[in-house]
Structures are given as structure tokens and as C-alpha cells.
Amino acid sequence: MASQKVLLCFALQLIFVLSVLDHHNANAQGLTVGFYKKSCPKAEAIVTKIIEQTMAVAPSLGAPLMRMHFHDCFVRGCEGSVLLNSATNQSEKFAVPNLSLRGFQIIDKIKVALEKECPGVVSCADVLALAARDSVAALNGPTWEVETGRRDGRVSNSTEALLQLPPPFLNITALKTSFLSRGLSVKDLAVLSGGHTIGTSHCTAFNNRLYNFTGKGDTDPTLDSEYIDRLKMKCKPADQTTLVEMDPGSFKTFDVKYFDLVAKRRGLFSSDSALLDDSETKAYVLSHATGSGTSSFFKDFGVSMVNMGRIGVLTGSAGEIRKVCSAVN
Structure with a gap:
């Protein structure tokens, strides 16, 4: 019975993901390295500074911040839906696979700093991608050029997260x-x-x-x-x-x-x-x-x-740039 449930979950997951990819794949070309070069020149430096300050006192947050980007991208694509709150606990962050995520307050701190520097310019989805890179680099890992230009989604559903995040028991x-x-x-x-x-x-x-x-x-x-x-x-x-x-x-x-x-x-x-x-x-x-x-x-x-950061992105006029990462505008 358990194996049948797993197979059903994956059948539903595959149908949903393919429809999402079909709808959004063309938009991935809207991403580019240095997207905020003119609109918010200090954007990446602001993210890096706050992540480095965080890692200096709480290095254990590095892994959750990296995973947060992964958990975001695998559900609806990389559009910040994992960050949304819900009055009835029905958003992605309340799904069982996401209950172990930590560091939401660091993302919020980064967003506050970015809004002060360039109001309404940098998306929460891009913050997640940049924070993941800087968290890995701060723990003696590699660094890489992050493509930016994502916009934020307006929908977050805990059931989708439960069905679409690959659980640790998969073959x-x-x-x-x-x-x-x-x-x-x-x-x-x-x-x-x-x-x-x-x-x-x-x-x-x-x-x-x-x-x-x-x-x-x-x-x-x-x-x-x-x-x-x-x-x-x-x-x-x-x-x-x-x-x-x-x-x-x-x-x-x-x-x-x-x-x-x-x-x-x-x-x-x-x-x-x-x-x-x-x-x-x-x-x-x-x-x-x-x-x-x-x-x-x-x-x-x-x-x-x-490659992962290109999954199902919203670009151009799709989605929005959230003022606060935990709530739609």
C-alpha cells in the first residue's frame, strides 16, 4: 500500500511539474548574470555581507539556507513560494518536508536591507539564489555567478510541497x-x-x-x-x-x-x-x-x-516583486 501511494505521488508530481515546465521554460532565458547592475548596483554585495555576518556567528544556518533555495525551486519553480506565510498554515513552509528549514529571518533581514537600498527592485526568489551561493562560499565551498532576474510567485500550497519535494527514502x-x-x-x-x-x-x-x-x-x-x-x-x-x-x-x-x-x-x-x-x-x-x-x-x-536556479522561473511581467518575502503584495 505504501509503495502504491509513493507511485501515485510521483505520477501526480510528474504531471504537475511537466505542466509547470511547459508553461515557464521559455522564461528561463530572461535570467542573466548582473541583472541588477543598473537598477540596484549594491544588491549582491548587500546579500553577501549579511550572509557572511550570519555565518560568522551561526554557521549551522548555512545548510538550511542552501536547502531553502532547493526546496523553493522544486515546488512551482524558483519563485519564492517557500517563503510565504499562511494564516491557516497551508503554505509550503508548513509542509512536513519544510518543517526543518531554518533561516527565514535571515532572508527577511536581507530583504529589509534591499528595500531600503532599492525599493521594489530585487525579488525574494533572487535573494534565495544569492543567499544559497554565499552560504556555501562562507563554509569554504565554491562560489559561482548567479543568474538573476526572477520574479516572485503569489501561490504557495503545502500539499504541492509534500507531493513534489523528493523524500529521503527514494530509490x-x-x-x-x-x-x-x-x-x-x-x-x-x-x-x-x-x-x-x-x-x-x-x-x-x-x-x-x-x-x-x-x-x-x-x-x-x-x-x-x-x-x-x-x-x-x-x-x-x-x-x-x-x-x-x-x-x-x-x-x-x-x-x-x-x-x-x-x-x-x-x-x-x-x-x-x-x-x-x-x-x-x-x-x-x-x-x-x-x-x-x-x-x-x-x-x-x-x-x-x-541549472537548478532556472527551474520554472517567472520573468518579465510575470509574478511580482514582493515588498515583504513572507507575504504577497
Whole structure:
């Protein structure tokens, strides 16, 4: 029954995403590097300054701020809908996959500064893209040129987020379908999974791998047994509050150690382990394991983030430029 629900979710997701892409794909050409060069010359510098100040005192916000851009783009495209509030808790940020997102107050702080500098010019969707880049760079990761020119959407629905965000238990076939339906390649899937080199996760996202993988009280055979023992010490069966480092020992540093963990069968999520089940993603993992290929991964990550930032964008006269990121104008 559970597998049927997952398949139904993906069928609905695919239909919706393809319709969104069909409607918005032509608009991606409206993005350009330096979009605010004349209309708000200090825009990117303002974002960078606030992110660097934030990372200096709260580096643990780097991963959530990066993920916020991903969670925005995978639902309705990169148009800031993840930021909208709802009086009845029906917007995207209240969907279960988004309850772990943090750092909304930093996005708000950036927006206030931008509105003071250039009222009504810089979109919240662009703030998310720039903040993701600067958060990664501040944690010793790569930097890249961010295309800007997105406009903000006016609709945010928690059910859509629940159906469209790829959950951590997906197999490689479902992951590839999810990414390809958004115009992202198999390589983009492998590269963007490397973002798990920073951040933490609640036990609930992987506890089934430790205690009840097939419904018979068993463990996931694809997960290293020593790693299982270590995780069980931190996560009890019903634990919903404990946080575990996704990349133990360097979860606040953006590096290639994630790929070494996956190669050693120590990827925290089923979706991490799944990268070993496809020849292309496995090859990418192994080529970056044991700390090799840092520079190529850094370059690839920037390229894949730009690709992701083009999903379903609103440009030109579509959407709006929100005055406040948490509410439509």
C-alpha cells in the first residue's frame, strides 16, 4: 500500500511539474548574470555581507539556507513560494518536508536591507539564489555567478510541497525521474546530492533504515553495520528531536567528504545510498571519494546550482516583486 501511494505521488508530481515546465521554460532565458547592475548596483554585495555576518556567528544556518533555495525551486519553480506565510498554515513552509528549514529571518533581514537600498527592485526568489551561493562560499565551498532576474510567485500550497519535494527514502529510479522532470540531468543529481556535505538531519528521516527497513524490525542491508550501531546510539526508534550530522566531523565545512561516506556505505539517507545503484551516479561518487576531485566537484556544484536556479522561473511581467518575502503584495 505504501509503495502504491509513493507511485501515485510521483505520477501526480510528474504531471504537475511537466505542466509547470511547459508553461515557464521559455522564461528561463530572461535570467542573466548582473541583472541588477543598473537598477540596484549594491544588491549582491548587500546579500553577501549579511550572509557572511550570519555565518560568522551561526554557521549551522548555512545548510538550511542552501536547502531553502532547493526546496523553493522544486515546488512551482524558483519563485519564492517557500517563503510565504499562511494564516491557516497551508503554505509550503508548513509542509512536513519544510518543517526543518531554518533561516527565514535571515532572508527577511536581507530583504529589509534591499528595500531600503532599492525599493521594489530585487525579488525574494533572487535573494534565495544569492543567499544559497554565499552560504556555501562562507563554509569554504565554491562560489559561482548567479543568474538573476526572477520574479516572485503569489501561490504557495503545502500539499504541492509534500507531493513534489523528493523524500529521503527514494530509490535511484524515482530520484532520476524527479530531477529529469525538472530539466536536471543525472549528473546534476549526483552533484547536488553532494550538498549533504553540510548540515544535519532529524532521526525521523532515516530511522526506518535502523529499526524497521522492510516492516519486519530489520536494518537496511545497504548501510554499513558499524555506522548503523553508531546511529542507533544517537537515535532511538521513536526519536523525533535529535539532530545527526550528515557529514560527521565536517558538517559545517563544504568539502568532498560526502562522496567518501557514500562510497563506504555511510550515506545517511536511502537517497544517498541510491547513488551507488546507477552506473553514472556511482562513477561520480567513486571519482570524488577519498578526497579526490575537490576542484572538479566545486566547479560542477556551481554549474548544477545554476541549472537548478532556472527551474520554472517567472520573468518579465510575470509574478511580482514582493515588498515583504513572507507575504504577497
